[in-house]
Amino acid sequence: MPQYLMSVWHDEEYVVDFTTPDAQRIGPQVGAFNAELEKADAWVFGAGLQPASSATVLRPAGAGVSMTDGPYAETKEQMGGFWVIEAPDLEAALDWAQRASDACEGPVELRPMQDEG
Amino acid sequence: MNDDNLAAVYRREVGRCTATLIRVLGSVDLAEDAVAEAFAIAAERWPVTGIPPNPGGWITTTARNRAIDRLRRESTRNDRHHAASRLQGDDMEPDDSSRDLGALDDFVDVVADDQLRLMFLCCHPALAPDAQVALNLRLLGGLEVPEIARAFLVEEAAIAQRLVRAKRKLRDNHASYAVPRPAQLPDRLHVVLSVIALIFTEGHTAGSGDALVRTNLLTEAIRLARVLVELMPDEPEAVGLLALMVLTDARRPARVAPDGSMVRLADQDRSRWDGALIAEGHALVRACLRRNQPGPFQLQAAIAAVHADAATADATDWSQIVALYDQLYVLQPTPVVAVSRVVAVAELHGPADALADLDALDKGRLDAYQPYPATRADLLPRAGLRASALAAYDRALALTTNPVERRFLTEQRARATFPRT
Numbered sequence: 001m002p003q004y005l006m007s008v009w010h011d012e013e014y015v016v017d018f019t020t021p022d023a024q025r026i027g028p029q030v031g032a033f034n035a036e037l038e039k040a041d042a043w044v045f046g047a048g049l050q051p052a053s054s055a056t057v058l059r060p061a062g063a064g065v066s067m068t069d070g071p072y073a074e075t076k077e078q079m080g081g082f083w084v085i086e087a088p089d090l091e092a093a094l095d096w097a098q099r100a101s102d103a104c105e106g107p108v109e110l111r112p113m114q115d116e117g
Numbered sequence: 118m119n120d121d122n123l124a125a126v127y128r129r130e131v132g133r134c135t136a137t138l139i140r141v142l143g144s145v146d147l148a149e150d151a152v153a154e155a156f157a158i159a160a161e162r163w164p165v166t167g168i169p170p171n172p173g174g175w176i177t178t179t180a181r182n183r184a185i186d187r188l189r190r191e192s193t194r195n196d197r198h199h200a201a202s203r204l205q206g207d208d209m210e211p212d213d214s215s216r217d218l219g220a221l222d223d224f225v226d227v228v229a230d231d232q233l234r235l236m237f238l239c240c241h242p243a244l245a246p247d248a249q250v251a252l253n254l255r256l257l258g259g260l261e262v263p264e265i266a267r268a269f270l271v272e273e274a275a276i277a278q279r280l281v282r283a284k285r286k287l288r289d290n291h292a293s294y295a296v297p298r299p300a301q302l303p304d305r306l307h308v309v310l311s312v313i314a315l316i317f318t319e320g321h322t323a324g325s326g327d328a329l330v331r332t333n334l335l336t337e338a339i340r341l342a343r344v345l346v347e348l349m350p351d352e353p354e355a356v357g358l359l360a361l362m363v364l365t366d367a368r369r370p371a372r373v374a375p376d377g378s379m380v381r382l383a384d385q386d387r388s389r390w391d392g393a394l395i396a397e398g399h400a401l402v403r404a405c406l407r408r409n410q411p412g413p414f415q416l417q418a419a420i421a422a423v424h425a426d427a428a429t430a431d432a433t434d435w436s437q438i439v440a441l442y443d444q445l446y447v448l449q450p451t452p453v454v455a456v457s458r459v460v461a462v463a464e465l466h467g468p469a470d471a472l473a474d475l476d477a478l479d480k481g482r483l484d485a486y487q488p489y490p491a492t493r494a495d496l497l498p499r500a501g502l503r504a505s506a507l508a509a510y511d512r513a514l515a516l517t518t519n520p521v522e523r524r525f526l527t528e529q530r531a532r533a534t535f536p537r538t
Contacts, residue, residue, distance in 0.1 A: 088293075089291045089292065090241075090243060090287075090290040090292040091292070091295075091298075093290070093291075094242075112289050
């Protein structure tokens with residue numbers, strides 16, 4: 001079955017704090033959504049990420065590798081979490097993505113995985 | 118047989134054949150190639166053999182057989198394997214008279230649904246509007262890339278790339294080739310209707326682009342709406358859109374003067390309106406309004422029907438038109454509707470009331486919307502405010518690129534400078 005990446009996008013400067021009113025509201029919404037994904041056998045994997053400032057970028061540099069601090073793209077919004085789901089077709093995947101966006105109250109990007117072999 | 122006949126068959130059948138071949142082959146690209154090959158064979162054979170009794174069935178069967186041949190020859194790639202295995206299980210013979218009647222009915226239903234499937238695929242909400250429009254014209258209308266490019270004044274390469282990207286996106290995302298489920302149907306249908314309306318509007322904007330190609334867009338939009346209404350007769354907004362386009366197109370002969378300039382609705386020679394289209398439009402408006410589920414397209418069609426009812430501009434029932442715009446504004450509170458309503462208010466209650474209504478609108482949202490200053494410019498001199506009108510004309514001209522409309526506004530501006538005699 002086709003797999004899709006659903007990524008959640010946040011303002012760059014978010015703080016991981018589960019005590020804020022927003023987090024208190026959104027946390028359970030996302031939890032309920034995850035349970036629905038599992039119940040429908042659509043869940044493959046999912047996780048929230050630490051803020052983009054925690055990222056490191058590595059590039060091939062001759063024999064070794066160069067490392068730089070920070071996220072790859074310097075944009076106002078950064079990926080804050082993601083799911084990998086299984087869905088029979090784009091329409092079903094869009095359905096899940098819409099519910100994901102509702103649950104985490106933010107934009108969600110849906111992108112298909114490359115087909116196997 | 119002559120070329121006209123082949124061209125007519127192409128226009129009528131190409132979308133239907135492509136739609137069926139996409140289902141059978143499971144690939145848009147393979148279907149396009151197969152249908153193009155079948156029409157090339159028809160162009161060779163039909164001048165000798167004559168057009169077969171069921172040309173669409175002939176094309177579909179020929180395209181399918183050619184596709185099978187090619188798949189057998191080149192069955193190395195994955196998608197071709199996939200398509201070949203699909204075909205082995207598929208028993209599609211449109212001319213097979215040995216089928217019992219029930220099976221034949223089923224077959225006809227499936228084939229009719231193919232066009233709906235393709236319409237919903239081309240109007241997939243995951244695609245950008247310009248890609249939706251290009252896909253519809255290419256796959257359902259059979260327009261070639263250069264024709265689409267000329268109609269939209271876009272480079273051919275850009276249109277070709279737009280089509281390739283859109284098809285690749287649908288394929289990579291595993292878009293389903295199915296009529297949407299009932300829960301999603303209203304939203305998905307709304308996209309289909311908007312795309313058809315967009316194609317029509319492009320064709321209707323006189324003066325820019327190749328006039329003949331633009332007429333193709335009008336014809337194609339109306340044809341798509343007819344197919345949609347035939348397949349989904351219970352959707353009043355689909356009927357409303359068809360009615361609106363038919364009634365608007367009925368005025369086309371009177372809309373442009375022999376010298377190419379634009380003629381306002383009030384000044385049009387109504388004897389040049391197409392009576393058959395108006396009669397059809399009226400029947401459609403009555404049919405959809407009877408369902409009592411008014412929507413934006415139905416209300417706009419009703420407004421067009423009221424205009425069509427008036428033998429002269431003075432005989433127009435403006436109170437009914439304002440009432441319809443009031444209803445429309447409730448459903449669609451947009452600047453377009455607000456400004457159109459003001460034009461009707463001017464006719465019903467005079468320019469002063471209309472200007473008051475216009476001034477009450479949120480100017481921030483309207484400043485870059487050309488009909489706003491154009492309407493003000495038209496109303497101000499009628500209310501005796503000539504000096505203010507000139508500024509409004511200048512603002513409207515600054516927002517107008519279409520040469521025919523520019524000429525019209527320039528003449529109106531000159532006329533507003535001097536008292537009418």
